[in-house]
Amino acid sequence: AQSVTQLDSQVPVFEEAPVELRCNYSSSVSVYLFWYVQYPNQGLQLLLKYLSGSTLVKGINGFEAEFNKSQTSFHLRKPSVHISDTAEYFCAAGGRPQGAQKLVFGQGTRLTINP
Amino acid sequence: DVKVTQSSRYLVKRTGEKVFLECVQDMDHENMFWYRQDPGLGLRLIYFSYDVKMKEKGDIPEGYSVSREKKERFSLILESASTNQTSMYLCASSSPGLAVYEQYFGPGTRLTVT
Numbered sequence A: 001a002q003s004v005t006q007l008d009s010q011v012p013v014f015e016e017a018p019v020e021l022r023c024n025y026s027s028s029v030s031v032y033l034f035w036y037v038q039y040p041n042q043g044l045q046l047l048l049k050y051l052s053g054s055t056l057v058k059g060i061n062g063f064e065a066e067f068n069k070s071q072t073s074f075h076l077r078k079p080s081v082h083i084s085d086t087a088e089y090f091c092a093a094g095g096r097p098q099g100a101q102k103l104v105f106g107q108g109t110r111l112t113i114n115p
Numbered sequence B: 001d002v003k004v005t006q007s008s009r010y011l012v013k014r015t016g017e018k019v020f021l022e023c024v025q026d027m028d029h030e031n032m033f034w035y036r037q038d039p040g041l042g043l044r045l046i047y048f049s050y051d052v053k054m055k056e057k058g059d060i061p062e063g064y065s066v067s068r069e070k071k072e073r074f075s076l077i078l079e080s081a082s083t084n085q086t087s088m089y090l091c092a093s094s095s096p097g098l099a100v101y102e103q104y105f106g107p108g109t110r111l112t113v114t
Helices: none
Strands: A003-006 A010-014 A019-021 A023-026 A032-038 A044-050 A056-058 A064-068 A073-078 A087-095 A099-105 A109-114 B004-006 B010-013 B019-025 B031-038 B042-051 B054-057 B064-070 B073-078 B087-094 B109-113
Touching: A003 A087, A003 A099, A010 A019, A019 A109, A023 A032, A023 A087, A032 A064, A032 A073, A044 A056, A044 A064, A044 A073, A073 A087, A099 B031, A099 B042, B004 B087, B010 B019, B019 B031, B019 B087, B019 B109, B031 B064, B031 B073, B042 B064, B042 B073, B054 B064, B073 B087
Parallel strands: A010 A109, B010 B109
Antiparallel strands: A003 A023, A019 A073, A023 A073, A032 A044, A032 A087, A056 A064, A064 A073, A087 A099, A087 A109, B004 B019, B019 B073, B031 B042, B031 B087, B042 B054, B064 B073, B087 B109
């Protein structure tokens, strides 16, 4: 079965510093990849998605992610973070063999921005 | 914009009570999902519905059931609540097609069972 691993449970960074949140997935077949963000006391909101095409995907709020098939990774990056980026971030994967319409989520990474 | 609403943000119930969590979406989506979110475990799928009256078990269905009588509404039922069901519950919806995997989430219901 498909699995998604987020390599860091917590990432503290200083404001205006760059950040990378790491995500690896397990699959040798077609896969669709997503990053969602959850702000405190809210549901999940889509940041960006990779379905096909260019391996560099740009999302909202200045985030981007790169699909790397050889390393089965989909790391999320932002060149300069703000206090408002403090949230929990989830990587998710869909596609065969998981099933036509379901997503598998990683464990989440809590991003804390320090002033 | 797609809107997914959940009936309660916070809920406190006693052990053994029957609990209903309601979810409504306003975008005519065929697919609806119930997840449970626990620290360090991410989101785990409880049940999934791909059409009215159609449902499929997810990864952790034990102790839960669901009901989907109308397309816009998907209910999660805890037949006899237990303390280990204390958690955040998230509802989501999606529609078939290329965007089928993109799910839209409600704000969540934080359930405490005492």
